[in-house]
Amino acid sequence: MSITKKLGLLSAATVLAPATALASEGAASGDSSKGLIALGAGIAIGLGAFGGTTSQSKAASAALEGISRNPGAADKIQTPMILGLALIESLVLLSFVVAFQLVGKI
Numbered sequence: 001m002s003i004t005k006k007l008g009l010l011s012a013a014t015v016l017a018p019a020t021a022l023a024s025e026g027a028a029s030g031d032s033s034k035g036l037i038a039l040g041a042g043i044a045i046g047l048g049a050f051g052g053t054t055s056q057s058k059a060a061s062a063a064l065e066g067i068s069r070n071p072g073a074a075d076k077i078q079t080p081m082i083l084g085l086a087l088i089e090s091l092v093l094l095s096f097v098v099a100f101q102l103v104g105k106i
Helices: 003-029 032-069 071-104
Strands: none
Touching: 032 071
């Protein structure tokens, strides 16, 4: 199995595992809207975490590559990189807030 297929399966498991765990509570009560809300919350958490970690790794990789090519520009690269990582992380935290608000509607 190639590495891209393995990464695809891992990303699918990352997205669907929280969704199935949260959806099981809604399915037990027999109300399908509760299950769909829980499924949406699980997808929000999974996609938020997966997208955030992917973009943070690409940003850090590009910054470290730039610093390794020009060590004199480390100060000019590091500050915007940290600011960018903080903004990316804020979007991940926002997805957690949305997911918890969705779960609170159950």
